[in-house]
């Protein structure tokens with residue numbers, strides 16, 4: 708099978724990351740969670756109280772940030788490292804979720820991360836998920852998926868994920884966070900979340916996890932056989 712780039716975009720909590728991970732494992736592809744990269748930058752900005760409106764502070768903070776991923780054999784997961792420190796759990800906390808969209812609006816932040824994402828995907832054989840992968844990062848990706856799901860379904864999934872990490876959170880708080888991020892992520896000036904013209908849309912509200920994975924695997928088979 709030839710190596711391709713698979714771009715999976717969509718709103719927060721519609722199952723992009725969990726689906727992308729399984730697809731990558733099945734194909735022996737690299738999986739890159741670009742949301743984790745925006746979250747790692749946000750964690751750094753929170754820690755050092757960077758003023759998002761001060762361009763020179765943002766610029767010098769970005770120069771001090773190095774993000775990498777390492778595969779953890781015990782958990783079977785690719786984990787996120789910020790300046791050599793494992794921040795996989797920290798970046799999923801609500802205080803980061805509440806700040807990540809304003810940070811992702813900043814063009815300087817996007818420029819740095821998009822550059823790294825293109826480098827990571829250059830050899831192909833990659834599944835990358837985010838908001839602008841099919842539109843900006845890899846507009847020539849061989850397969851583009853745009854995932855959607857009802858707000859309530861997404862909130863319940865996010866709450867369950869947080870509970871599994873021992874973080875108690877009210878459903879209402881998750882709903883408000885998702886609504887606000889949907890709004891900022893889709894309306895920002897630089898690289899807003901939108902479906903690429905040539906993306907396949909998959910609404911996962913009423914699909915089981917296996918069904919959503921299988922739909923994508925079928926699309927991959929078509930692509931790889933046809934091209």
Ligand code: DC
Pocket residue numbers: 719720741742743745746807808811836837838839840888892
């Ligand atoms: O996928 P996620 O929910 O972990 O992403 C967190 C935030 O990062 C999301 O609300 C917007 C931002 N993001 C982005 O702007 N562009 C991407 N390619 C990925 C994420």
